[in-house]
Structures are given as structure tokens and as C-alpha cells.
Amino acid sequence: MSASLALTPPLDRPLAERIAARFAADRRWGWGEILFWVAAVGAPLALPRAALLFNEIAILALFALSLDLILGFAGIVSLGHAAFLGVGAYTAGLFALHVWDDPLAGLFAGVVAAGVLGFLASFLILRGTDLTRLMVTLGVAQLLFELANTFSDVTGGADGLQGVAMGPVLGLFRFDIRGHVACGYSLAVLFALFVIARRIAKSPFGLSLRAIRDNRLRASATGVDANRRIVVVYTISAAFAGAAGALMAQTSQFVSLDVLDFHRSADLMLALIVGGPGWLYGGLIGAIVFKLLQEALASVTPQYWQFWIGLLLVLFVLGGRERLDLALKSLRGRFAAPRGRG
Amino acid sequence: MAPALETVRLVKAFGGIVATNDVSLRIEKGARHALIGPNGAGKTTLINQLTGVLKPSSGAIRLEGRDITATPPEARVRLGMSRTFQINQLFRSMTPAEMLMLVLCEQKGLGQRLFRRLDADGAMLREVAELAERFRLDDVVDREIATLAYGKQRQLEIAAAFASRPRVLLLDEPAAGVPEAERQDLLRTVAELPAEVSVVLIEHDMDLVFRFATRITVLVNGAVICDGDPAAVAGDPGVRAAYLGESLDA
Numbered sequence: 001m002s003a004s005l006a007l008t009p010p011l012d013r014p015l016a017e018r019i020a021a022r023f024a025a026d027r028r029w030g031w032g033e034i035l036f037w038v039a040a041v042g043a044p045l046a047l048p049r050a051a052l053l054f055n056e057i058a059i060l061a062l063f064a065l066s067l068d069l070i071l072g073f074a075g076i077v078s079l080g081h082a083a084f085l086g087v088g089a090y091t092a093g094l095f096a097l098h099v100w101d102d103p104l105a106g107l108f109a110g111v112v113a114a115g116v117l118g119f120l121a122s123f124l125i126l127r128g129t130d131l132t133r134l135m136v137t138l139g140v141a142q143l144l145f146e147l148a149n150t151f152s153d154v155t156g157g158a159d160g161l162q163g164v165a166m167g168p169v170l171g172l173f174r175f176d177i178r179g180h181v182a183c184g185y186s187l188a189v190l191f192a193l194f195v196i197a198r199r200i201a202k203s204p205f206g207l208s209l210r211a212i213r214d215n216r217l218r219a220s221a222t223g224v225d226a227n228r229r230i231v232v233v234y235t236i237s238a239a240f241a242g243a244a245g246a247l248m249a250q251t252s253q254f255v256s257l258d259v260l261d262f263h264r265s266a267d268l269m270l271a272l273i274v275g276g277p278g279w280l281y282g283g284l285i286g287a288i289v290f291k292l293l294q295e296a297l298a299s300v301t302p303q304y305w306q307f308w309i310g311l312l313l314v315l316f317v318l319g320g321r322e323r324l325d326l327a328l329k330s331l332r333g334r335f336a337a338p339r340g341r342g
Numbered sequence: 343m344a345p346a347l348e349t350v351r352l353v354k355a356f357g358g359i360v361a362t363n364d365v366s367l368r369i370e371k372g373a374r375h376a377l378i379g380p381n382g383a384g385k386t387t388l389i390n391q392l393t394g395v396l397k398p399s400s401g402a403i404r405l406e407g408r409d410i411t412a413t414p415p416e417a418r419v420r421l422g423m424s425r426t427f428q429i430n431q432l433f434r435s436m437t438p439a440e441m442l443m444l445v446l447c448e449q450k451g452l453g454q455r456l457f458r459r460l461d462a463d464g465a466m467l468r469e470v471a472e473l474a475e476r477f478r479l480d481d482v483v484d485r486e487i488a489t490l491a492y493g494k495q496r497q498l499e500i501a502a503a504f505a506s507r508p509r510v511l512l513l514d515e516p517a518a519g520v521p522e523a524e525r526q527d528l529l530r531t532v533a534e535l536p537a538e539v540s541v542v543l544i545e546h547d548m549d550l551v552f553r554f555a556t557r558i559t560v561l562v563n564g565a566v567i568c569d570g571d572p573a574a575v576a577g578d579p580g581v582r583a584a585y586l587g588e589s590l591d592a
Contacts, residue, residue, distance in 0.1 A: 015471035015480050016464070019439045022484045023461035204447035205456045211433050211444055218431035221393065223419035223448040223506060232454070278435075 027202050036281065037191065044183045052179035057291045058186035059247050064271045064283030065190075065197055066240030072277030073201065074233050075213030076125060079134045079265050080141030083121070084114040084238040086260035088245025090148065093161045093255040101167035103185065103250050110246030111239045118238020122231045138262070145260040160256035164249060175251065182251035189247060193240055198280055200236070209233055213278075270313055344407030346371045346540035347392070347423065347510050352401035354387055354564075361387040362398070363564035369510065369540055376543045376555035380584060384564040385544045386428060389514055392542075393425045394418050405510065420449075424503040425512035428544075430495050434488040438479050438498050441487065442470045445505040469505075476534070477501035478527055493524025497531060504535070511535065512542045517550055529553070552576070560584065 013021075044054040063085055070076040088110035095109040121140055125133045148155045156162055168174045173181045200206050211219040212226045219226055249255045258264075267290065275286025293312065297305035347369040354362035361384045369375050379385055390396040392403060394415035402411045405423055413421070433441050446466050447453050461467060474480045477497045482490055487498065500516060513532065520528050532554060535541055545551050551558065551572075558575040560568040562584045568575055575581055 015474060015483065016468045019443075019470055019474075019483055020461045020464075020467045022437075022439065023443075023459070023467075027459065027461075200456050202460065203456055203458050204444065204452045204460065205454060205458075207436070207440060207444045207460070208448065208453045210435060211441075214433040214435055215431050217395070218427070218433065218502075220415040221419065221425055221427075221431070222445050222502065223416045224453060225414075225416050229453070232456075 033281075036284075040187060040191075044180075044187070048178070048180060051183040053291065053295060055179050055183040055186050055251055057287055058183065058190045059244050059251070060268070060271060060291060061284040061287035062186075062190045062193060062247065063241055063244035063268055064275070064287045065194060065280065066237045066244065066283075067268055067272050068277050068280060068283040069197060069200075069233055069237040069240065071272065072279065072282060073206065073209040073213060074230055076230060076234065077130050077133050078125075078137040079262075079269065080137030080139070081237075081241055081268055082260050082262070082264035083137070083141040083144045084118055084241035085245040085248070085264055086141075086144055086148065087117050088114040088242030089249040089255045089259040090155060090161065090245075091242070092246035093164045093249040094154070096164050096166055096250065097161070101165060102171075103166055103169045106166075106250060107189065107243060107246045110242045110249070112242075114242020114245065115235050115239035118241075119231065119235040121238070122234035125234065126227050126230060138265070141260060141262065141265060145257060148257055148260055155257075156255075158257060160254055161249075162254070164253045164255065166250050166253060175253070179251070186247045186251060189243060193243060194280070194284075197240070201280060205229070205232070274313075274316065343371070344404070345369055346373065346406060347542070348404045348407075349388075349392070350402040350404070352388070352391060352403065353399045354384075354391060354396060355399045361564050362391065365401075365561070365564070365566055367559060367566070369542055370557075371540055372537055373540045374543070374554055374556045375541065376545055376551045376558045377561060378545060378548075378551055378558060379561035382563075383561040385561055386514065387564070388561070389425065389512055389542075389544055392512060393423070419506055419508075422507075422509040423512070424506045424508040424510075426499045426503045426514055426516060428514040428518055430499050432487050432495060432498060432502070434486070436487055437484045438474060438487060438490075438501070439470055439483040441498065441502055442473050442505050443467075445502050446470065449506045473501050473505050477504070477531055491524070493520050493528060496520050496524075496528055500531060504539075508539060510540045510542070512544070514544045515546060516543070517545070517547050 044051050063081070066084070067078065067081050070078060091113040092106040092110040095106045100106070124136050124140070128136070149157055152158070166175055169181060169185050173185070175181050208219070208224045208229055211222065211224055212229060216226060245259060248259065271286035271290040272283050273286070274289050275282035275284065293309060294305065297308045301308065345368045347367070349365055349367045352362050352365045353360065365388060377385055377388070387396065391398045394410070394413060398411065402409055404410065405418070405421055408421070410418055410421065433444070436444070440460070443460055443466065446469055452458060474483045477500060479494060479497055479501060482494055487495065490498070496516065500513065503511060516532055517525060517528055529550060532550070543551065543554060555572060558570065558572055559566055560575060560578075560581050567584065568578045568581050
């Protein structure tokens, strides 16, 4: 309550000015957000030995952000987002092998390839319910997995795509074995794409996505052509996932069938649900929590960490969810006031 | 001159049940036209066909002379017809300012703009403010819609439909469920709608109907049984029979 009152300009100003001030305040970067990004840059600087882990977190965060665009904003579920991650990864890997080893060019290629696939796939999810969407997205990812497996002379099949060697980023920064450059590169790409997503979320288009998610009947009675909006946001989301895949391929200099595996899509969904869909930071925070948890559990029980992470997630969803949600909600009020979620 | 909205021998059947039976309506330009009938008369089925949520089994719908029978709902809004819902259909996570701005953006074809700011256009901001004032929402423009009092949500329901600048506005039981304290505000809002907008009112509340309408169509079992000015309708024996004991002279 205090947060929304603090943002509300005094009542004696003309209404139009008050509304404008509120829109502007929603768009402004909050202190919590600035702090978040300072910490995101500061953490790898403070702990350079964990650069590879931070790199993985940044990539998962970008991947989760891409899912948040469709799930959190437009309310479209997907269990096959790995399809776009995989296409981005293989495209970037093959591009480096056969065309050019420049990272940004490869990133661009991965983004475009995944975006094109996303555009085509979006027509499959326009009709039907959540359940059919889960099946269709899952099916598309499985299909690509088998294609990558079958065309092993292109993709390397089960052995993976070997010998991907990347040039320096911007012609200046060579990838090093400790992952310092990788981490900086991934963080920079994550931030740039986050800024774009944030801008989209606060645009008329972003508003219309929330309209589709909140109430599809009213959205169409308002003149929103839901199908066209979904095609656009699905394409953008796929392109973002493609960027995450490209970063993965470039920073590990290797692509395996694993990028298209079901567990990628499932982990992603878990990360986003932990962080809370619909407010942009949900994917990022979920990725951090998920990766750190995975890392901590793996160091304690290298063999059974999946058991513990599963148990924690079940407990979280069953019990802790509401309490955590309440705590997060009050935090969010102070954090950035992005009222993405009802 | 073509009427604002017209149906020609409209029929909608769900299996064996005929919910709309050969309905020919004529809504004149600037009309205050009420559509009444007992529960289950097919009022909502009819409005759902007018707005494109349901496809009629046969017959035609014309908006200002133009056949819109097969036009999708979102396109009908752009052609100048919008509606409110009997049960609130709002974007609950938004504020009224956001919801009204969204409607204006859609109306101006800006909904596809990915990087436009919501406060980019001063004229649109003033329009949102005017709408908020007209519909008595000025004190709650930046609250989350889900937290608003029911009467305010009802006002927003109409404001959002009105914001797309319709020439034909369909109000589906606007006063339904509104507590007495907020009712007068709502009735005043409805009465103050600009004269050039043709308004179709679907209503149970006879007080509101006879206060507001200059023409009334009575539906019973999906068919029109009476169509005329309020006095003629109130005196019609068929209508009296259909409403069995309910007073129509309020």
C-alpha cells in the first residue's frame, strides 16, 4: 500500500498529469532494479573463480526471460522451449564452424534461426487449450531432437558438434579457460535483451499481451487481435531463447543433443515458476535460485542432487508458495513496481 | 438511411433448442433501445451474436448497412460497435488508466507498437483523464482493478466499451449486482451517454428500462413478441402475460 501511495502524485494536479506521472514512474528504473544489476555485475568480479557458474546462470536467466514473455505476459504455456534453445545453439555452432567465428555474428544467426522457427511454430499453438499447447510444444522439441540425432553428419549426432572455435568478442576479448570473458559476454547480452523485453512489457503491445492473459474475451471485445499478437510475441520469445542457445554454444564451444532434451524445457519451467512468471525478474531470480540450489546440492550429494531438488520443488509448490508469494509481493512493491501479475 | 444496427431473420439453434428465433431488429441512429425479456429469453445469446462471440445459424447482421455477420469480434469493435458484459470482464491486473489507455491504443491502431511509451501522447493521456472523469473513476485511476469496489468496476466496464468510440454501444445489464449506494451514479452515467451514440440496453431492471429507453423490444423464448415505445409495450397483453404479475409501469 505504501508503495502505490508513494508513487501517486498529489491529487490536486490535473488528472492527465497524474496519469502521465504514473506511467512514467512505472517505466523508470527502480532502486531495487539498479541494485540487482549492480549485484549481477559485481558478483562475478568479486568471485572470479565462479565465472563459469555465473555464465551458466546468465544463460539460464535469458532462457527463462524468453519463456516469461509468452507464459508470464501472454499466458501461453510451453513444454518445448528447448526447441528454440537448441536451434539457436546448433545454428551458432555451425555458423562458427563453417561461416565465421565472430561471436556477435553467430549470436545474430542463432537469434534469426530460432525466431524463424518460432514464427512458424506459433501457428501451431494459436488454436486449442493449454493442454494441446503443452503437447504441441513438447512434440516440436522432440521432433527437433530426433532430427538432430538423425542428421549426424551435420550436427555430430550423439557425439555432439565438435571443434567449435570462437573468435574474440568484438575482435578484442578472447574466450579464456576460466570463463571470465564468457561470463561478461553472456551478462552483457542478457542485459541488452532484458532492456528490450522491459521496454516491450511497458508498451501498448505489452499491455495488449496482459489483456490476452487476463481476459481473452474482453481483449477481443477491445479490438485486440489476439492471434496476431501471439504470433509476434512467440517469435520474439523464440528469438530470445535462440540467443540463450547461441551463448551456450559459443561459451562452451560445444553443442550436444542435450540442448534439445526435454529436461531443458522442464528445468526452465521450474526456474520460472520459482521466480514467479509475469514480472520480468521472475525468470532471472528463478534461474539464480535454481542454479545455486543445483550447485549447492551437487557439491553435498553429487549423486543424488536431483532427488533433493525435486523434493524441495514439490515442497515449495505445495506449501511454501503462498507464503513466499506474499513476501515477494511486498518486496516487489518496493523493488520495481512492475505490476505484471494479478 | 440505414439504421445503426439491424438484424434480419436471425436464428441461432443449439441442437434442438432455438435460442434466437427469427429475430429482426432495427436500432435507429441515436436510439435508446432496450431489449427486455424474462430469464432465458435469449437476450445474451442475441448480444453474443451481435458482437460476434457466437455465429448465427442463419440470418444476417448489419452495422450501418454493412453486413458484419461473418466479421470477427475484434474487427466489429474497429467498425464502431462495442459492448459491456453482464459479468465484469476486466483486465484485473491493470489499473483503470492502463486499461483505458490500452483501449485507446487499440482504437488508434497502436497496439502492435513494441517500443512506444504509454505516456508518449499528451492528447491520449487527456482522453484517458476525460474518460476517467466522465465515468467517475478519477479517484481510482491508478489502483489495481481487482481491488476496486464493484460499482467502480461496473463503471469501468462501461468506460472501457465507450473508450473505443463506438457509434453503437451494447450495454448488457449494466446495473446488475450494483449496490444501492453506487446505483444512482451508474444510472446517471448511462443517462449521460452522448446522444449521437446509439445505445442498446439489455436489462432486467424495469426501473432503468422505463427511465432510459425510448423504444423497447420484448423477447420471449428467443422470439420478438412486442416492439414499440414504452407506453405501447407496457400496455401489451402478451408482454404482461410473459412477465406474469411483474409490474411494468414503474
